[in-house]
Amino acid sequence: MKALVWHGKQDIRYDTVPDPEIEHGRDAIIKVTACAICGSDLHLFHNVIPAMKPGDIVGHETMGEVVEVGADNKKLKVGDRIVVPFNIFCGDCWQCKRGNYSLCEESNRNAALQEKAFGHRTGGLFGYTQLTGGYPGGQAEYLRVPFADTSHIRAPSGFTDEQLLFLSDILPTGWQAAVQCDIQPDDTVANWGCGPVGQMAIRSAILLGARQVIAIDYLPERLSMAAAAGAITINFQEESVLDRLNELTDGKGPEKCIDSVGMEAHGFNAFGTFYDRAKQMSLGESDRPNVLREMVYVCRPGGILSVDGVYGGLIDKFPMGIFMNKGLTMKTGQTHVKRWTDDLLRIIEDGLLDPSFVITHEAPLAEGPKMYRVFEKKQDNCIKVVLKP
Amino acid sequence: MEPSYLPTTGSMTPALRAARLLGWFSLGLGAAELIAPGRIARALGMEGRETLLRAYGAREVLAGVGALSMEPTPHIWGRVAGDAVDLATLYLVPRDADNEQQGNVRTATAVVAGIAVVDLLVAAALTQERGRTKADGSADYSDRSGFPKAPALMRGAAAGAPPPDFRNDPSRNIEHADEVRTASDVQ
Numbered sequence: 001m002k003a004l005v006w007h008g009k010q011d012i013r014y015d016t017v018p019d020p021e022i023e024h025g026r027d028a029i030i031k032v033t034a035c036a037i038c039g040s041d042l043h044l045f046h047n048v049i050p051a052m053k054p055g056d057i058v059g060h061e062t063m064g065e066v067v068e069v070g071a072d073n074k075k076l077k078v079g080d081r082i083v084v085p086f087n088i089f090c091g092d093c094w095q096c097k098r099g100n101y102s103l104c105e106e107s108n109r110n111a112a113l114q115e116k117a118f119g120h121r122t123g124g125l126f127g128y129t130q131l132t133g134g135y136p137g138g139q140a141e142y143l144r145v146p147f148a149d150t151s152h153i154r155a156p157s158g159f160t161d162e163q164l165l166f167l168s169d170i171l172p173t174g175w176q177a178a179v180q181c182d183i184q185p186d187d188t189v190a191n192w193g194c195g196p197v198g199q200m201a202i203r204s205a206i207l208l209g210a211r212q213v214i215a216i217d218y219l220p221e222r223l224s225m226a227a228a229a230g231a232i233t234i235n236f237q238e239e240s241v242l243d244r245l246n247e248l249t250d251g252k253g254p255e256k257c258i259d260s261v262g263m264e265a266h267g268f269n270a271f272g273t274f275y276d277r278a279k280q281m282s283l284g285e286s287d288r289p290n291v292l293r294e295m296v297y298v299c300r301p302g303g304i305l306s307v308d309g310v311y312g313g314l315i316d317k318f319p320m321g322i323f324m325n326k327g328l329t330m331k332t333g334q335t336h337v338k339r340w341t342d343d344l345l346r347i348i349e350d351g352l353l354d355p356s357f358v359i360t361h362e363a364p365l366a367e368g369p370k371m372y373r374v375f376e377k378k379q380d381n382c383i384k385v386v387l388k389p
Numbered sequence: 390m391e392p393s394y395l396p397t398t399g400s401m402t403p404a405l406r407a408a409r410l411l412g413w414f415s416l417g418l419g420a421a422e423l424i425a426p427g428r429i430a431r432a433l434g435m436e437g438r439e440t441l442l443r444a445y446g447a448r449e450v451l452a453g454v455g456a457l458s459m460e461p462t463p464h465i466w467g468r469v470a471g472d473a474v475d476l477a478t479l480y481l482v483p484r485d486a487d488n489e490q491q492g493n494v495r496t497a498t499a500v501v502a503g504i505a506v507v508d509l510l511v512a513a514a515l516t517q518e519r520g521r522t523k524a525d526g527s528a529d530y531s532d533r534s535g536f537p538k539a540p541a542l543m544r545g546a547a548a549g550a551p552p553p554d555f556r557n558d559p560s561r562n563i564e565h566a567d568e569v570r571t572a573s574d575v576q
């Protein structure tokens with residue numbers, strides 16, 4: 001089959017690879033009908049997530065039609081249309097029982113490697129690093145879905161792939177980021193990063209009842225999409241984020257802050273400095289901490305920082321004194337996708353949100369490598385790319 | 390805007406590949422200038438300028454690191470400028486050196502000039518395929534809310550959706566610890 005394959009930094013190719021096969025009784029294999037490129041894929045593209053292996057198939061936002069099921073899989077049959085969460089999880093372990101699907105203790109087949117690096121194991125992920133199992137990803141014609149009997153999301157009829165695909169990742173990710181904020185009716189929620197994840201977080205915060213949502217980025221087209229959902233926008237290249245946030249909150253600061261940017265934040269200011277660049281060049285710091293520092297500084301005391309942006313390694317000079325004395329709470333994590341998808345399916349079916357709004361580009365899978373560049377460089381007003389094999 | 394210069398089978402452009410090679414070359418040359426400035430100085434009749442050669446070595450290493458980074462373009466332009474400095478330096482080598490050294494200087498000049506041409510071509514190509522242009526960012530997506538009604542009417546529309554609390558869901562059948570452990574149990 002054809003698939004997008006990682007060969008190194010900024011080197012993704014449309015290659016021919018072996019077809020996946022059923023390996024366990026609970027597996028299913030799907031013929032992919034739609035998949036998407038995620039900001040997390042950009043971290044892999046930039047080789048800033050450790051332990052990628054040349055030859056790895058990428059992609060973790062995928063849906064399709066079941067073409068083969070394992071012997072023990074009693075829930076699925078050939079022809080079923082499913083969306084695949086980006087987490088691989090068993091559904092039965094201590095973490096899965098608590099709904100912490102991204103922390104499944106049974107699904108990471110490279111757990112020994114990860115335990116050395118992280119101290120403990122977390123769950124397997126599609127198309128991601130060897131640390132999370134090195135599972136072949138879904139930017140491909142076919143995908144093997146481990147534990148497919150519990151992990152799948154059944155696609156309701158009457159909705160297009162474009163309307164359902166993002167249940168695999170960015171919609172639940174934005175939703176979890178907002179849920180973690182424990183939003184109160186008088187809250188101001190400030191969201192850094194208006195990529196696809198930020199767009200979903202902004203809409204989730206509105207649906208969950210925030211009084212005021214503020215969106216921060218520097219790309220005008222992304223800010224216009226944030227404004228479409230009712231967010232007040234701040235372009236950090238044109239205005240001071242701190243001044244504007246204080247102005248919009250009577251000097252109190254936003255009660256809830258969401259980091260939908262992650263480890264590759266842009267910007268040189270008080271919160272991201274030459275010191276960081278020097279430290280990063282000498283490998284003393286792997287991730288860019290500007291947004292985290294800014295959030296700690298500006299958040300209203302007692303507030304919550306919700307981090308859905310991905311971090312890979314070390315940051316430096318985290319202002320722990322401010323964080324502690326202001327009594328802040330930080331919530332993080334790879335999203336427990338399946339924990340939220342029943343609610344989110346209902347939201348889509350009730351017509352409260354049509355997630356396809358975020359798609360700006362559709363292309364055949366063969367054009368995938370090119371679309372990685374377009375998405376990476378933010379060319380052509382690109383926000384979200386959907387690929388069709 | 391359709392970035393037509395991009396290949397359809399892989400994401401690496403020829404210019405990006407060339408930039409990587411130049412980056413490794415910079416690192417190698419820089420290391421040589423840093424580690425053995427004396428030998429280079431002797432070969433080129435530049436005795437006494439070892440400190441200058443070391444500084445050039447540091448410049449090469451920085452250019453190499455930059456050329457291997459995510460945004461090589463400015464660093465390859467930096468290499469072009471560096472080539473000009475190198476050529477000027479070679480031009481200013483005193484002419485009273487012996488024959489063998491003069492031959493070395495001529496060879497070095499030819500090599501640097503050749504590399505300068507390559508650097509210039511690669512830098513120009515990278516600049517050409519550089520990501521975002523002025524036209525990008527012009528789109529207005531303010532009609533893409535994803536909501537069926539005005540955002541103000543959607544505020545709190547899903548506020549009733551309770552976050553599933555797995556600990557309180559008996560169907561999940563989580564076993565509770567039935568005994569309390571104390572220090573003496575874990576000796």
Ligand SMILES: NC(=O)c1ccc[n+]([C@@H]2O[C@H](COP(=O)([O-])OP(=O)(O)OC[C@H]3O[C@@H](n4cnc5c(N)ncnc54)[C@H](O)[C@@H]3O)[C@@H](O)[C@H]2O)c1
Pocket residue numbers: 038039040041042043169170173192193194195196197198216217218219222236260261262263264265266267290291307308309310311333334335
């Ligand atoms: N937790 C999860 O399970 C999960 C799931 C999906 C994605 N993610 C992560 O979410 C993040 C965003 O993903 P995406 O698909 O939206 O990616 P993206 O790269 O399209 O979006 C990132 C946005 O952040 C903006 N930005 C950069 N620096 C900024 C700064 N200093 N202040 C404000 N904005 C800034 C960029 O302009 C860009 O629009 C990534 O780190 C991705 O890995 C996490």
Ligand SMILES: [Zn+2]
Pocket residue numbers: 038039040041060061086169170
């Ligand atoms: Zn993702």
Ligand SMILES: [Zn+2]
Pocket residue numbers: 089090091092093094095096103104105106107
């Ligand atoms: Zn599990």
